Amino acid sequence: DAEITQSPRHKITETGRQVTLACHQTWNHNNMFWYRQDLGHGLRLIHYSYGVQDTNKGEVSDGYSVSRSNTEDLPLTLESAASSQTSVYFCASSDGGRVYEQYFGPGTRLTVT
Amino acid sequence: AQSVAQPEDQVNVAEGNPLTVKCTYSVSGNPYLFWYVQYPNRGLQFLLKYITGDNLVKGSYGFEAEFNKSQTSFHLKKPSALVSDSALYFCAVSDNYGQNFVFGPGTRLSVLP
Numbered sequence: 001d002a003e004i005t006q007s008p009r010h011k012i013t014e015t016g017r018q019v020t021l022a023c024h025q026t027w028n029h030n031n032m033f034w035y036r037q038d039l040g041h042g043l044r045l046i047h048y049s050y051g052v053q054d055t056n057k058g059e060v061s062d063g064y065s066v067s068r069s070n071t072e073d074l075p076l077t078l079e080s081a082a083s084s085q086t087s088v089y090f091c092a093s094s095d096g097g098r099v100y101e102q103y104f105g106p107g108t109r110l111t112v113t
Numbered sequence: 114a115q116s117v118a119q120p121e122d123q124v125n126v127a128e129g130n131p132l133t134v135k136c137t138y139s140v141s142g143n144p145y146l147f148w149y150v151q152y153p154n155r156g157l158q159f160l161l162k163y164i165t166g167d168n169l170v171k172g173s174y175g176f177e178a179e180f181n182k183s184q185t186s187f188h189l190k191k192p193s194a195l196v197s198d199s200a201l202y203f204c205a206v207s208d209n210y211g212q213n214f215v216f217g218p219g220t221r222l223s224v225l226p
Contacts, residue, residue, distance in 0.1 A: 033214070035216075040218075041218070042203065042216050042217060042218040042219050043157075043203065043216040045214070090156055090157070092157075100145055100147075100162060100164060100207065101147055101159045101162055102157075102159070102214060103159065104149075104156035104157040104158070105156050106155060106156045107154075107155070107156050
């Protein structure tokens with residue numbers, strides 16, 4: 001069955017380190033998204049991509065970057081981790097065609113100490 | 114730009130009673146509306162969507178939602194609540210093709226036995 005996976009599921013890192021969170025989907029979806037979820041803020045969009053080599057900034061993109069070299073993967077990189085980036089991160093995908101809903105991965109809990 | 118409001122942080126309902134989780138939206142053009150559910154330590158799961166057609170939309174696990182264009186609302190309903198329905202519910206709106214999603218802040222539903 002098609003799915004969307006994230007790794008690692010839990011990560012503890014130190015302030016200033018570079019961290020990359022992986023997202024892999026087997027739906028063959030064109031659209032992929034990264035969100036962070038924090039208490040009191042709901043889900044906030046970090047970056048998104050509508051296809052290979054396409055990336056766009058979302059609402060809270062500062063300190064994050066993404067690259068899309070193939071359809072299946074959209075890794076999220078924290079260039080220099082900060083305590084304010086402690087959060088739960090969700091990856092999602094959608095095909096952007098007749099089916100509109102986004103499908104979510106299980107999430108990565110990141111703690112920056 | 115589109116926006117979503119969920120006016121209730123918390124909804125409590127007794128098992129077997131009907132439940133309603135409220136959502137209002139703002140979008141230019143035709144709205145594409147979605148409900149998601151999140152169980153503890155899990156990603157968001159798609160429940161149902163309104164794209165066009167009948168104002169009453171039926172979805173997973175016995176949930177349904179009523180689209181009301183004049184009131185710009187898309188309330189989630191279930192005729193008889195189960196304890197297992199206790200979770201965090203998110204309403205979302207998209208302007209076209211499921212690309213520009215905006216999520217509401219979430220409503221925590223507690224179904225009491």
